[in-house]
Amino acid sequence: MSLTIMLVVLLAALLHTSWNFLVKQNSDKHISMSAVVIGHIPFAFGALFFVPLPKIESYSYLIIGALLHTGYQLFLLNSYRIGDLSQVYPLARGISPLIVSGVSIFVLENHLSHIEITAIVVICTGIMSLVLVRKSDGLRNYRAALLAIITGIFIASYSLVDGLGARISDSAIGFYSCLSILNAIIFTLLVSLKKPTTIKVIITKNYKLALVGGFASFTAYSLVIWSFTMAPIPLVTALRETSIIFALLLGVFVLKEKLDLMKLFATITTLIGAGLLRINK
Numbered sequence: 109m110s111l112t113i114m115l116v117v118l119l120a121a122l123l124h125t126s127w128n129f130l131v132k133q134n135s136d137k138h139i140s141m142s143a144v145v146i147g148h149i150p151f152a153f154g155a156l157f158f159v160p161l162p163k164i165e166s167y168s169y170l171i172i173g174a175l176l177h178t179g180y181q182l183f184l185l186n187s188y189r190i191g192d193l194s195q196v197y198p199l200a201r202g203i204s205p206l207i208v209s210g211v212s213i214f215v216l217e218n219h220l221s222h223i224e225i226t227a228i229v230v231i232c233t234g235i236m237s238l239v240l241v242r243k244s245d246g247l248r249n250y251r252a253a254l255l256a257i258i259t260g261i262f263i264a265s266y267s268l269v270d271g272l273g274a275r276i277s278d279s280a281i282g283f284y285s286c287l288s289i290l291n292a293i294i295f296t297l298l299v300s301l302k303k304p305t306t307i308k309v310i311i312t313k314n315y316k317l318a319l320v321g322g323f324a325s326f327t328a329y330s331l332v333i334w335s336f337t338m339a340p341i342p343l344v345t346a347l348r349e350t351s352i353i354f355a356l357l358l359g360v361f362v363l364k365e366k367l368d369l370m371k372l373f374a375t376i377t378t379l380i381g382a383g384l385l386r387i388n389k
Contacts, residue, residue, distance in 0.1 A: 109385045113339050114347065116331050118382075121351035123328035127321045128351070129358060134317065138299075141185045142306050143314045145295045147322015152285040152292075155330070162277030162286060169273025170283060174290040176266035181295055183262060187255055198352055200259035202236035205346035207264035212342050220342060227384035228346040234377030235352050240370050267345045271336035284333040288326060343385055353378050 127144055134140035162170065209228050212218040220228075270287070277283035299306050310318055335344045353375050359365040 109339050109343055109347070111386065113335050113344075114382070114386055117335050117344055117347045118350065120328040120331035120335070121348055122354050123324045123331075124348070124351040125354040125358060127324040127328070128355065130317060130321045130324075138185060138303065139306065139309055139314055140317060140321070141181065142295070142299050143310045143318040144321035144325050145181055145292050146307070146310060147318035147320075148288040148326045149292050149322070150319075151323055151326040152288040155281055155285045155326075159282040159285070160279045162273075162279045162283040166273045166277035166283055169269050169276065170287050170290065173266055173269045173273055173287050174294060176262060176269060177287070177291045178294045178298070180259070180262035180266060181291075182298065183255075183259060187259065197256060197259070198235050198238035199253070200256040200263065201349045201352050202232040203257065203260040204263035204267065205342060205349055206232055207260065208267050208345045209342040211264070211268060212340070218340060218342075220340060223384055223387065224340070224343060227381045228342055229381075230384060231346045231349065231378050231381030234374045234379075234381060235349055237370060237374045237377065238352060238356065264345070267336075268341060270333060271341035271344070274333045274336050280334045280337045281330055284330050288329075347382060347385060350378055350382060 131137060131140040131144060205228050209220065209225070213220060270284070273287075274280040274283045296307065332344060332348055356371055356375065360367045360371070
């Protein structure tokens with residue numbers, strides 16, 4: 109992987125961490141998640157003034173991708189209410205690149221070198237090791253583990269669909285802009301059915317969160333979508349999940365959380381995996 113693509117994906121991971129941090133800091137996760145998703149809309153429309161629309165051949169991927177993103181967002185929103193998921197969520201982020209890699213190799217018949225496969229496994233190991241940071245029975249809690257696995261499947265699914273669709277579209281940013289708008293519309297309709305006042309609350313009281321979080325989220329995944337067209341999808345997916353390490357470091361240096369041996373192991377292991385991707389440029 110080239111240094112340019114690596115830096116772009118790492119920037120996307122940092123931005124991803126930023127908007128997740130904003131969502132988690134808000135006491136009302138329902139409002140904060142909705143604000144970020146709806147906040148995509150002005151930036152997506154703005155982007156379409158500067159990039160071409162995606163080819164019609166990619167529209168089926170666009171629709172499926174929007175539905176997968178919506179499913180993931182709704183699932184994640186509901187999962188915030190279950191404490192155990194926060195203990196095994198690194199499992200979800202860690203298994204998704206493995207799923208993407210397996211599908212890419214055995215179904216799509218894409219070739220990955222031994223170093224690339226090793227790098228993906230090392231990164232996933234580092235991320236999933238964060239499960240052991242907390243002293244809990246998270247992994248033995250079948251409900252929590254199931255939630256993490258389903259989340260990982262959603263992440264892997266939309267990564268593959270988005271990556272393939274962006275390549276066919278010949279306009280990666282245009283593809284994601286349209287997908288993002290459709291995703292926001294579907295998400296807003298579903299959320300409004302349950303809480304009709306959601307939009308009003310966001311516009312009147314949470315518009316800053318919508319703009320800042322929406323910008324960070326839209327920019328982050330736009331960079332990922334572009335990277336999907338420039339490098340193998342499994343490699344981009346694995347490197348993108350280093351966002352969890354950024355979240356860990358943010359917790360240590362900003363929130364003054366304790367840096368224990370497992371966090372240090374997870375960070376070093378993930379960085380080694382990223383380094384392997386750079387070696388295999």
